[in-house]
Amino acid sequence: MAVVTAAAAWRLLLLYLFAFDGDTAKKVLVPVAPGTEPVEAAAIADVLTRAGARVTVATVGAGLVVDAAYGVKLVADRRVGDLDGESFDLIALPGGKLGSTNLRDCKPLEKMVRKHAENGGLYGGIGAAPAVALAHWGMLKGLKATCHPSLMDKFTAEVIPVNSRVVVDANVVTSQGTGTAIEFALALVERLYGKEKMEEVAGPLYTRPRPGTDYTVKEFNSMEWKCNGTPQVLVPVANGSEEMEALNLIDVLRRAGANVTVASVENTTQIVTRHYKLNLIADMMLDEATKMEFDFIVMPGGKPGAEKFSDTKALVDLLKKHAESDTKLYGAICASPAYVLEPHGLLKGKKATAFPPMQYLLTDRSACKYRVVVDGNLITSQAPGSATEFALAIVDKLFGREKAISIAKELVFM
Ligand SMILES: *[C@@H]1O[C@H](CO)[C@@H](O)[C@H](O)[C@H]1NC(C)=O
Numbered sequence: 105m106a107v108v109t110a111a112a113a114w115r116l117l118l119l120y121l122f123a124f125d126g127d128t129a130k131k132v133l134v135p136v137a138p139g140t141e142p143v144e145a146a147a148i149a150d151v152l153t154r155a156g157a158r159v160t161v162a163t164v165g166a167g168l169v170v171d172a173a174y175g176v177k178l179v180a181d182r183r184v185g186d187l188d189g190e191s192f193d194l195i196a197l198p199g200g201k202l203g204s205t206n207l208r209d210c211k212p213l214e215k216m217v218r219k220h221a222e223n224g225g226l227y228g229g230i231g232a233a234p235a236v237a238l239a240h241w242g243m244l245k246g247l248k249a250t251c252h253p254s255l256m257d258k259f260t261a262e263v264i265p266v267n268s269r270v271v272v273d274a275n276v277v278t279s280q281g282t283g284t285a286i287e288f289a290l291a292l293v294e295r296l297y298g299k300e301k302m303e304e305v306a307g308p309l310y311t312r313p314r315p316g317t318d319y320t321v322k323e324f325n326s327m328e329w330k331c332n333g334t335p336q337v338l339v340p341v342a343n344g345s346e347e348m349e350a351l352n353l354i355d356v357l358r359r360a361g362a363n364v365t366v367a368s369v370e371n372t373t374q375i376v377t378r379h380y381k382l383n384l385i386a387d388m389m390l391d392e393a394t395k396m397e398f399d400f401i402v403m404p405g406g407k408p409g410a411e412k413f414s415d416t417k418a419l420v421d422l423l424k425k426h427a428e429s430d431t432k433l434y435g436a437i438c439a440s441p442a443y444v445l446e447p448h449g450l451l452k453g454k455k456a457t458a459f460p461p462m463q464y465l466l467t468d469r470s471a472c473k474y475r476v477v478v479d480g481n482l483i484t485s486q487a488p489g490s491a492t493e494f495a496l497a498i499v500d501k502l503f504g505r506e507k508a509i510s511i512a513k514e515l516v517f518m
């Protein structure tokens with residue numbers, strides 16, 4: 105009897121300490137698996153973290169390293185199998201056909217989502233996940249829902265399919281694809297925190313004014329971007345690189361068929377991204393990459409990452425070589441035009457854009473109002489909310505408009 109009482113008292117004390125600690129952050133679970141769409145996973149984790157949620161990325165696998173889609177390697181925080189008894193305010197499933205299938209087949213995850221739903225918890229899925237996992241588990245019964253347009257016919261009869269970019273019905277939010285990932289994440293923020301918080305988070309993302317429409321590019325000194333065979337692309341990454349910007353470049357350019365090499369400028373191949381501390385594993389170290397020839401170097405933003413790029417002499421030397429060449433290409437988004445290109449004189453005589461609050465750092469601000477700007481061999485863009493447009497504009501220059509449009513449709517960007 106005394107033991108039970110002591111245990112109960114102990115529990116009360118713990119509860120009290122937690123409450124006192126003010127630990128009221130909403131808990132969000134993003135399950136991932138081999139083949140998960142990395143931009144979708146990163147967008148959910150990044151945007152919910154910006155809203156103040158405590159995000160856990162948990163893998164269905166035995167090890168923590170996850171082979172996501174398009175050759176992206178990331179390190180999860182936890183294993184789904186170890187989450188027994190933990191509860192979350194939101195469980196959001198990223199897509200990817202293989203990834204969703206792997207999530208679907210994870211029994212502990214299915215059990216967890218089911219219990220969460222029975223308790224009235226908020227849940228959702230994007231891309232392939234609504235049709236392949238949620239509907240398969242019978243968890244969209246009688247609800248309006250959407251998924252990737254190519255999988256709409258895979259919905260079971262008990263689902264009411266809606267061809268819309270984001271669908272909210274009761275406690276379930278569903279969405280269509282990589283190109284709707286930010287809209288999906290913002291809808292989740294709105295459901296968890298309200299409209300005001302959603303708008304506060306959306307502002308600095310500089311999301312598209314009219315989602316679903318074509319991308320637009322402002323081009324100066326138009327030249328053809330020619331590569332000898334497969335375009336060889338270098339994407340440098342650092343601790344503090346913006347996750348959505350890095351992953352949009354890697355994912356979308358690989359979809360198009362470019363040979364993308366992700367190189368770390370840190371002292372390990374594993375880097376930690378800016379908002380959600382996502383561990384991303386680069387293909388190699390920059391030192392190794394500098395021995396190879398690239399057609400194009402393109403940098404994600406995130407201020408701490410951009411500052412690291414700027415301090416990395418080997419990268420700056422490589423960028424200078426590209427800037428001075430008539431045929432080699434270079435590009436940057438968000439903080440990187442302002443913190444890497446401008447201070448090293450790599451925007452001299454060029455029109456460019458950058459993250460709006462950092463545009464004052466550019467000498468020539470005449471093209472800053474555009475979301476994506478091309479000037480000869482240089483391409484620049486503004487923010488996480490323009491990262492997909494930026495990647496599509498690069499595909500357009502390297503592979504042609506037809507390829508870019510076909511990928512834009514596959515992403516449900518338009
Ligand atoms: C792609 O890049 C890697 C270096 O990351 C290189 O070893 C390989 O030969 C390239 N492949 C093609 C097809 O260009």
Ligand SMILES: *[C@@H]1O[C@H](CO)[C@@H](O)[C@H](O)[C@H]1NC(C)=O
Nearest residue numbers: 343369370371372373374375
């Ligand atoms: C990398 O650098 C950091 C910061 O300087 C240091 O703490 C860490 O031990 C280094 N790691 C390796 C593997 O050298």
Ligand SMILES: *[C@@H]1O[C@H](CO)[C@@H](O)[C@H](O)[C@H]1NC(C)=O
Nearest residue numbers: 343370371372374375376383
């Ligand atoms: C960058 O992050 C990695 C963890 O992936 C860490 O080992 C390293 O020390 C960090 N580097 C710096 C300079 O903080």
